[in-house]
Amino acid sequence: MNFSTDAHCGSHTSKENIPPSGKSEVQQVQRPRQRTVLGVLSENEQRGRSHSQGSQFSKHSSVTDSSQLTFFGCRSSSSFDVYVEEACEVVLAVSGQEVGSCSADAESEGLNNDHAGLLLELSSSSCQDVSMQSELDKSLMSGEVLCVSQYAQDIHWHLREKEVQLKPQPGYLDKHPEITNDMRVILVDWLVEVVQEYDLRPETLHLAVNYLDRFLSCTALVKRGKLQLVGTAALMIAAKYEEISPPELSEFVYTTDSTYTQTQLIHMERVFLRVLAFRMAAPTVNQFLRLYMSIQPVCPITENLAMYVAELSLLEIHPFLQYRQSVVAAAAYCLAIYTVNRNLWPGSLRSFTGYTTAEIDPCLSELYKLYVCAESRPQQAVREKYKSSK
Incomplete structure (x- = not known):
């Protein structure tokens, strides 16, 4: 299989919830010679x-x-349509x-996190990303802060409401x-x-x-x-x-x-x-993650790491469908910022989302396990995508 190696890891904002920025270029795609068929x-x-x-x-x-x-x-058979x-x-x-009305009743209860001490050194203080000290390390999302700051809270609570209504069944x-x-x-x-x-x-x-x-x-x-x-x-x-x-x-x-x-x-x-009753405007981990990074910007390395682990979570139904998309996004943010800078869930996002570190810990633990074993899994498309320097 000969897929393009240029990963599209840049910033993007949902056109429904956050005003878009920049221009998108349409690139010509060359067809590979071979194609994997699931059948x-x-x-x-x-x-x-x-x-x-x-x-x-x-x-x-x-x-x-x-x-x-x-x-x-x-070949497909019409009898299976x-x-x-x-x-x-x-x-x-x-x-x-x-x-089209399928949704989960409520969040599943948090699992006990026996490995929390190995993942995070819990602290009650608000930790800032060290990249904020340098103009060169500004987040790719920093330009969008002014676009959403006035409506960020309204956007967030609208997404939180819709994520419950449009949540798949685990x-x-x-x-x-x-x-x-x-x-x-x-x-x-x-x-x-x-x-x-x-x-x-x-x-x-x-x-x-x-x-x-x-x-x-x-x-x-x-x-x-x-x-x-x-x-x-x-x-x-x-x-x-x-x-x-x-x-x-x-x-x-x-x-x-x-x-x-x-x-x-x-x-x-x-x-x-x-x-699906034409209900296409579903909140995703990506939307929440980008909103969080607009409120509390991070460096490009942290941003792409958070996006990487967020895409890894798409591979598994268990346990990630039992968590809300906003919680998975918060866990991806925490894991990325801790891996790069040894910082924790920022106080600004704690007050913005209402999520405490303890509420994020169970999902964070599961995401960490998926992250450390990603290299040994047979499915490597996400890792190959984020290996690109782009």
Whole structure:
């Protein structure tokens, strides 16, 4: 797979909540020679079968253990299509809720953090980023402070309200017997590669994963052969919502190596919008993180590290879907600022968000574990993206 190595790690602000700044340049994309095809994502079928078995593959990635899955590039079948009527009936039958109204009731209780002492040296004093002492180390977000300062609190509380209403259900995979957590991890990793190749914005990726999780939360019995189609539709909708010049429909079909047709992708888009009730303005970790960095600027290294660990959190349902997006963003901010400068949750953000260090600690501990083991994971798209000097 020959993806572009130029990572788009610059600053960007959601056009709905924070006024945009700067101009965006549309870059011409060169198609790679090879393309990874998810096709049928199967974990259960691998057990008890050798790698020599199976039918014809168009492209696949070899596995050495059960943690890595084989991609079967097969043509989709109309018998596996997810129709609007079926999706609506499933939602009403299973959850008793209207389509598009899936949300979590409340935050999960915080987990005991036995390793808090290893992560942070807790302090009650307000610590400032040492980069604030130098003009050369000003945050990439510092220019946006004046844009949002007048409305920052209103924006924050609006996002906090919406994040509860538009939160996916942590246990939604129980309603999809053919889809496993490992399949979702591989799909999200593939979405990161597509976003990187077409130089899309980080917010587009975060929105796509949010749409994916909410769609699977509100439906049931999605076939594994349609999982990549669902993910591609989620990314296409997110690109239309967020990007100035989103890729064409044919480009999204091309990313799947024409495993699905344009007609199937358009049909899945309609299903998506019906199931999500056209509620596309979902708060994401990226939005909260950028708002926090506008209130309390940090150096570019800290900013990109925070964005990196925030994108790592997209790979895992457990435990990160049990936390609010604002809490995950706060944990990413804390982990980045502590790693670079050994500082803690700033007093300005403590008063702005109402979150104390103790409330952030459980999510911070989980994010730290994901951060330290990222190098050993089979999915490396996020790490490769942030390896770029850009």
